[in-house]
Amino acid sequence: MNAPGTGNALVTLSLAELHALARDTLRAAGLGVAHAEAIARSITRAQADECHSHGLYRLLGYVDSVRSGKAEREALPVLTRTTPVILNVDARRGFAPLAIEAGVPALIEAAQTYGIAALAIHDCYHFSALWADIEPAVEAGLAAWCFTIGQCCVAPAGGTTPLLGTNPIAFGWPGPAGRPFIFDFATSAAARGEVELKRRAGEPLPEGWAVGPDGAPTTDPAAALSGALLPFGGHKGSALSLMVELIAGPLIGDLTSRQAKAVENGDAGPPLGGELFIAMDPAMFGRDTLSQRLDDADALFALAKAQPGVRLPAERRYAARARSREGVQIPSRLLAEIHALTQGDTEGERTRR
């Protein structure tokens, strides 16, 4: 591994070095080895796809939540079945990646056997990218969704008070082969992190992202952060955000975003909550051959991409993934922050949200 430089030069790490750095940093903070390995895998995949918000940067929040005592350090997830197609993983207040690894193979098997299945992850701290959560199911040939709550900072459309989380939705389809269609987006107009980046940069927000604490629309990032973000797409996005609250919360017996906020300790890590997966196997649905139907879907993607200006959701990540086989570029400042964590330097403990 190259030594981290000063300033914000970029340092190249191999994927193995990145994984080891993430794992060893989490272990040094006191996290059990099974969780440290699962989070390191999650972070490495996100960084390889140049999904920077969920890559190595995420380690700072994970370490905060280990140190604050929020996440159980050694809790091993427990998989149970209510029926052959309803699976549950009790994460026992541990981080989500290990619980997801415990549940998704069973979800895949159930969907391939019965055509459709659901997996509820309970009582987890979810801090990973949803596209990565469903990718194994999609690569196994399934159409799959996952849903989770987020930080409670979003007002319903027409309202002005935070009630909803950023409530992301991910969906994937098992084609085109090798580069499946997968999207993953917050149902808020923007992620809270995007608003913070605008504030740091001194830039105004686009119209429609937020209201201030007085309830009036604002383009001032500081006012937005003390007011409320808004859903994307008006009342339609708001309805989808409520749907996510319902199915990742009360449906599975887990917290709504607002309930999660009430038990939040205010560290830089994720809220407590649940996650719902649904997977369907196209091979188990009726008519025509599967290959004909996958071809029909591929034709749809090809026609979309043939229009100048249209980009399919995962394209940018797949291009990054190909580049990252040779290694990833990490800002030296981030590397220094992470090394400081291990050395007990307090710089690593700043609040980063």
Place this chain on the structure above:
Amino acid sequence: MNAPGTGNALVTLSLAELHALARDTLRAAGLGVAHAEAIARSITRAQADECHSHGLYRLLGYVDSVRSGKAEREALPVLTRTTPVILNVDARRGFAPLAIEAGVPALIEAAQTYGIAALAIHDCYHFSALWADIEPAVEAGLAAWCFTIGQCCVAPAGGTTPLLGTNPIAFGWPGPAGRPFIFDFATSAAARGEVELKRRAGEPLPEGWAVGPDGAPTTDPAAALSGALLPFGGHKGSALSLMVELIAGPLIGDLTSRQAKAVENGDAGPPLGGELFIAMDPAMFGRDTLSQRLDDADALFALAKAQPGVRLPAERRYAARARSREGVQIPSRLLAEIHALTQGDTEGERTRR
């Protein structure tokens, strides 16, 4: 029934009169009795909820598709199971309402037995409101979705050529008791009918609804109708629209919007295609009591509604439904058009799309 007046006065019909008018008009056009009754039920429910686009007005398009020979007049839907949780109804090129009535009770039973189930309706002409399609499942205590393609008039975000349908999504949650949360919206910024209403009224479109045939953004309804509508909510709505194409099309072995357009006969009725339902039973998901979880959801709805300016999706319909017990108000001009259909008057055969 009051005699229809002239001009656009409102005429009051009881729900029984409305049902009989719809059924008898369809029968007179040559439609088999099972379909005529199912469509009459569908139209009466929509009209009672003052969902005018899917109420009595819809009869004009149905009659066009009976007369044009598009829809099979007598085809009885056939229900089969691929697995205990994957149900299929072959609508045999008939209208959707009868096929939905044939499939949804089995979907409810499968979801209540196994926790999750899917129902694919194949080869149907879908012209009803999606909220009504899932309402029986929601009233039976299930969370449920349905998805179908629509008329191919929507460009993917960033593009300028129609490739997607209006592709609606409906979702319902079995609470609050008696007035469940159900939403139903097109994934296009607006329905094609809304654009036509703007054109007739000589009003410009809001920004972001459409591009003209030259691919440039337009607020001119006529240019929009010969160009393309856009998805709601930018790339997020566009991703959702593609998702609907995939799961209501290739997943179940049915047509994409573009494939449906290629076999369309151009009457005023609906495109050929499929519909996917997914239902989940909250009682079959793990933790806490069901009543506690339904209470948590009700608290979320109450907090949303407590914010001035926030309205839950189905509220307006439930208020209309309560009013409609005494009867519904139908414009006399629409009644005259419908009576003309039965009398063979060519005024009823104008293109209405």
